[in-house]
Amino acid sequence: MHGGFGAGASEKGWQQNLVGVLCYKNLRERLKEVMDRKQSCLPEVEEHASDAIPAKAQGIKDTDAHQLAEPQAALASEKHYRASSPYPNQRSEGMRYDEFQQQVRRDKRVARYQDVHALLEQGFSQRAIARKLKLARATVRKFGQAEEYPEMHHPKRGERRSLLDPYKLYILQRWQQGCTNGAQLYDEINVRGFTGSAALLRMFLSELRKKHQEAGSALALTLDASRQTIKIPPSLPPKPRITCRMSATRASWLFVSQAGTLDEKQKQHVAQIRAGHPDLERAYQLSQDFVMMLAERRGADLDAWLTQAEHSGLPEFKKMANGIRLDYAAVKAAFSSEWSNGQVEAQVNCLKLQKRLVFGRANFDLLRLRVLCRV
Structure with a gap:
């Protein structure tokens, strides 16, 4: 392998066109080497740049994404709804997923309730309805006796009680006194009548530990009115966000991405990287020219790009240019032909x-x- 490109791509007169993604891969590797060499020049960001890569940047058009989503939505509809259900399978904006699933299950039960009454009006017995709809006879009897659909009670978040609730205030007080040992706290609440598991206590202590770190002091923590959730006073100053230097992998991805596929925050990061050092600015220009040539199949501009790379003063791009010249025919075909x-x-x-x-x-x-x- 020379510079990331395969040698001997043409054998016995047959020329194989290099796949475009290999060209991108080689460019990314050279860019990462540049970024590693200029790591101190990369900008510091408030969060590690792990934003999701936009669909456009992945080469997926909006229409393609829509077409891919439609079969999945139809499949979900088949799973969650019976064909006779009159209720639309739509998740309203702002609705949590668990609430959506709860609504879907209710719609299915309503459809069964209506089927039971329809069959009763046709003269079917409860036993025959139970066999036909594959329901328990008790359910058929309950639906048949109800003049309206019998709603099921689902306690909302905050209404569910836990075995640990009566002991959370004591645990918080002991935590504020400096006792953060889970085994000792478990023994203490066991003596006071706690019958739950140690895993239940560990879950609460994990939440308590996170809140303690956010508040900075255990004395600032309180329980809400239901004595179920740990609260932090809103008067506390916001916790400063940790900054870290952008990784070479992320920076190289930004350099090979076309400007139209980036959001405003990513464009700002690109500008910061380019302003960090003249070498990074030259690397960006070379990368963008290479990407555009490959995307637009401008093989005639390849020779000029190789000359610029060799005289750019960047050893990484000079190495890449030398590798391309060794497999020039194959690379030229990748830039000019639609076949691969x-x-x-x-x-x-x-x-x-x-x-x-x-x-x-x-x-x-x-x-x-x-x-x-x-x-």
């Missing part, structure tokens, strides 16, 4: 995966069966 051997490489990768799944012991006959079965 990507599908072949993908099938080879799948074949290797099938062999790894059986620890490399599959002979040709077994591999053939597994591949044909997958197809």
Whole structure:
């Protein structure tokens, strides 16, 4: 391998076009080397830059994402709703997922309730309805006797009581006195009548420890009116956010991303990186030119880019340019032709995966069966 590109890409007169993603991969590697060398010039950000990569940056169009989401939504509809349910399978804005699931289950029960009454009006017996709808006879009897749908009570958050609730005030007082040993606290509340598990106490102590760290002092912690949740006084100053230097991996991704795919915060990070050092500015210009050439299939501009990379003063890009010249014909084809051997490489990768799944012991006959079965 030379500079990340495969040597000998052309054999016996057959020229294989390098897949575009390999060109991007090689560029990312060279950029990471530049970023590692100029790590002290990278900006400090309030949070580690782990923002989700936008769909546009991944090469997924909005229409494609919409088309992918539609079958999943239809599948969810089949799972959660019966065909006879008159209720729409829509999650309103602001509704939590657990509330949405609870609403879906209620809609299914309402549909069963209506089916029971419809069959009763047709003269079916309770036993026949139970067999037909696959319900318990007690449920059929309950639905049949009810003039309206019998609602089920679901306690809301904060209404559910815990075995630990009567002891939380004591635990908080002991915590404020300096006792943070979970085993000792468990023994103390056991003496006072606690019958729950140690795991229940550990969950509460984990929450208590986090609140203690946020407040800075255990004396500032209190219990809410229901004595279930730890509260921090709102008068406390906000906890300062920890800053860290941006990683070379994240910075290199920003450099190979087209400006139109980045949000405002990411564009600000790009500007900060470029202003950090002249080498980073040159690396950005070279990277963007390379990405645009590859995206627009401008193979005629490749020679000019190689000359710029060799005279940029960046050893990483000079190394990349030398590697490209060794496989110039194949790289030029990747920049000018719409055809590639990507599908072949993908099938080879799948074949290797099938062999790894059986620890490399599959002979040709077994591999053939597994591949044909997958197809």
